[in-house]
Amino acid sequence: MLIRIRDLQLQRLEFNEAFQPGAIDLGADTKQVAPLHTSGKAELIEENRGHKEILDDIRLVGKLETEVEVACARCLEPVRQPLSREFELLYRPQGADKTKQDAAVSKGETEISYYEGDGLLLEDVLREQVLLAVPYRVLCQENCKGLCPTCARNLNTGACDCKEAPPDPRWNALGTLGEKLKK
Ligand SMILES: [Zn+2]
Ligand SMILES: [Zn+2]
Numbered sequence: 001m002l003i004r005i006r007d008l009q010l011q012r013l014e015f016n017e018a019f020q021p022g023a024i025d026l027g028a029d030t031k032q033v034a035p036l037h038t039s040g041k042a043e044l045i046e047e048n049r050g051h052k053e054i055l056d057d058i059r060l061v062g063k064l065e066t067e068v069e070v071a072c073a074r075c076l077e078p079v080r081q082p083l084s085r086e087f088e089l090l091y092r093p094q095g096a097d098k099t100k101q102d103a104a105v106s107k108g109e110t111e112i113s114y115y116e117g118d119g120l121l122l123e124d125v126l127r128e129q130v131l132l133a134v135p136y137r138v139l140c141q142e143n144c145k146g147l148c149p150t151c152a153r154n155l156n157t158g159a160c161d162c163k164e165a166p167p168d169p170r171w172n173a174l175g176t177l178g179e180k181l182k183k
Pocket of ligand 2: 149153161
């Protein structure tokens, strides 16, 4: 769904949409497993920039809800993760900010991004917001045992036959040194 500057010049836009899994490309690591519901509004903000320069900014406020599947950080099994996120974003035309000072112009805490051409694709916004909402580290269970470092068996499904790694003799040497130093 394209949010067009031309349309926003006439009136602000309210949206209430559902995107089925697959409609938004989330990349290889995150799989959408339930419809994504989003609602909010978009409006045009005319930003005065110095002499006669007016930027057509798009202000987007809304929320999303969906469910994704990501790999457990320890055992790599898929884990379902419900997500919900509220967002308040400001999009300036691509190229509007040539320097860091420009980008910092008086917009407080609002995140600033950029749109290209005649509008902003809602799907692009949602992709970014969904990925930001996924926790950095997801575990299938709090005490997930992970994979055996030797044979890669999932240790949640049972122990493997690998023996524990033999102690590294260098550590023994250090241990002896430590004993000597204590004396
Ligand atoms: Zn796990
Ligand atoms: Zn093993």
